[in-house]
Amino acid sequence: MPDRRPATLPPGPADERRYVSPMPKTGHVALAGVPNVGKSSLLNRLVGEHLAIVSPKPQATRLPVVGLRTEGDTQFVFHDLPGLLEPRYMMQSRMRQAALDQLARSHAIVYLHPAPAGVAPPFESLAGLEGPPRAPVLTVYTKADLVPAAARAALGPDALLVSAETGEGIPTLLARLAVLLPEGEFEFDPEDIGTQPLRFFVVEYLREAAFEVLEDELPYAFTAEVEEFREHSSPVYIRVTLLVERESQKGMIIGQGGRTIKAIGSHARTRLEALLGKPVYLDCWVKVLPNWRRNAASLSRLGFPEDAPAS
Ligand SMILES: Nc1nc2c(ncn2[C@@H]2O[C@H](COP(=O)(O)OP(=O)(O)OP(=O)(O)O)[C@@H](O)[C@H]2O)c(=O)[nH]1
Ligand SMILES: [Mg+2]
Known part of the structure; x- marks a missing residue:
């Protein structure tokens, strides 16, 4: 195991325990939002491969797609979910069920909302949930490449904007997510990008x-x-x-x-x-x-x- 102790840290027994063999972090992250906001495009950007299907037409994703990204000591297990909507027929209610099941199993929820559409409504109301989800929700604005500076400012000083097109905001998104993940051994090979057959x-x-x-x-x-x-x-x-x-x-x-x-x-x-x-x-x-x-x-x-x- 390589010594990952940062060179600037002073020596000390507590530091030894904490830094010499750090516990890896891993967790499940749901990419959620209404249809067509760019969940699948973001998943593909995150894993660096066209795993999830993308379309300008809404409701392209019907079942969750799992994408992996391992960065050093952190393994992110992303779940690109079907868009949340009010079901009108059985397939849509099964899609919604699949999305809700994964939301309940995730350690963190990335709530995606398109930057061109302005400030995001609260996640619970959009998702039609009865109460707040168990996992922390990180609101992220997609399609950042489509908005001019003035429209960005309207989203607030702390708004996190990403673009699947240019890669803008991805390192910040990963850094904000990493702190939300629990410690634990990797579930998957760090070289893998997917888990589905x-x-x-x-x-x-x-x-x-x-x-x-x-x-x-x-x-x-x-x-x-x-x-x-x-x-x-x-x-x-x-x-x-x-x-x-x-x-x-x-x-x-x-x-x-x-x-x-x-x-x-x-x-x-x-x-x-x-x-x-x-x-x-x-x-x-x-x-x-x-x-x-x-x-x-x-x-x-x-x-x-x-x-x-x-x-
Ligand atoms: N310009 C731009 N277009 C994007 C970006 N992300 C997604 N799009 C476009 O938005 C449309 C929808 O993208 P998807 O990734 O399929 O959206 P989704 O949220 O997975 O949609 P559903 O699976 O239908 O719920 C496609 O035409 C994408 O090319 C982005 O960062 N910039
Ligand atoms: Mg999709």
């Missing part, structure tokens, strides 16, 4: 493509399921079923001469190859899973946690 990212990147390529309500009715994953074949072989809610949507996913499905597959393949560092063959098929966003069994099968039982 590749299958999860296959679906996510296909959904990201859907947000880019498809219009109107269609990306919201879209999801995918991995049927087969041969990681040791070359190229890596992945067979997926692209799922829509109605028969009439199948043709729109396939597109003229298969143009749309090719564009979706190719976007996801490029992202997966970047993540895996090897060539991928993505075999895409389309199926209807009727009304899956409003069907409890389909949602459970697709990985959405069940609502908390009424107590």
Whole structure:
């Protein structure tokens, strides 16, 4: 273990205990806020990889994405959460449940609010919580690159502004978070950036493509399921079923001469190859899973946690 005692400290037994083998710090940090505020973009900036999907359309994130960052003696376990909203149908209430579950399990909450929208309302009211969350809440203004100096001043002298675009404010954010984390051994390898299986990212990147390529309500009715994953074949072989809610949507996913499905597959393949560092063959098929966003069994099968039982 390297001696991490700062050179300027005077010698002494208490100092020895405290500095020679410092206890590492680690904890779970929730990135929370309403849809589209830049939670996923910030997660990607924090881990230095395009892990979480990003879209100008709201509600792109449906299930939490975990990103790791280890800096010296501190390991941050970030959770990019689905945007908090008032659910209108079952998938949205499962998304909200997933977000609330992780909020309750986190050591710190980063409450993200876009700087261009002005001063953030209180987190509890925005999140529709009955009381303040257990973990400390750090309010952070996103999209700092979009606001001129005068608008920054209006946010107050202590406001913390970050930009996923330029990286502004990230070191300050990490420093303010580090003091909120408990001491403890690292849960993950310091080299790792994520914890979720590749299958999860296959679906996510296909959904990201859907947000880019498809219009109107269609990306919201879209999801995918991995049927087969041969990681040791070359190229890596992945067979997926692209799922829509109605028969009439199948043709729109396939597109003229298969143009749309090719564009979706190719976007996801490029992202997966970047993540895996090897060539991928993505075999895409389309199926209807009727009304899956409003069907409890389909949602459970697709990985959405069940609502908390009424107590
Ligand atoms: N200029 C600028 N745009 C940003 C920044 N962060 C995010 N955006 C854009 O804001 C939009 C939403 O970003 P996301 O990261 O997908 O937002 P989110 O909060 O994860 O959204 P949901 O998953 O839908 O809740 C995208 O078009 C991003 O490119 C930023 O720092 N600067
Ligand atoms: Mg997101």
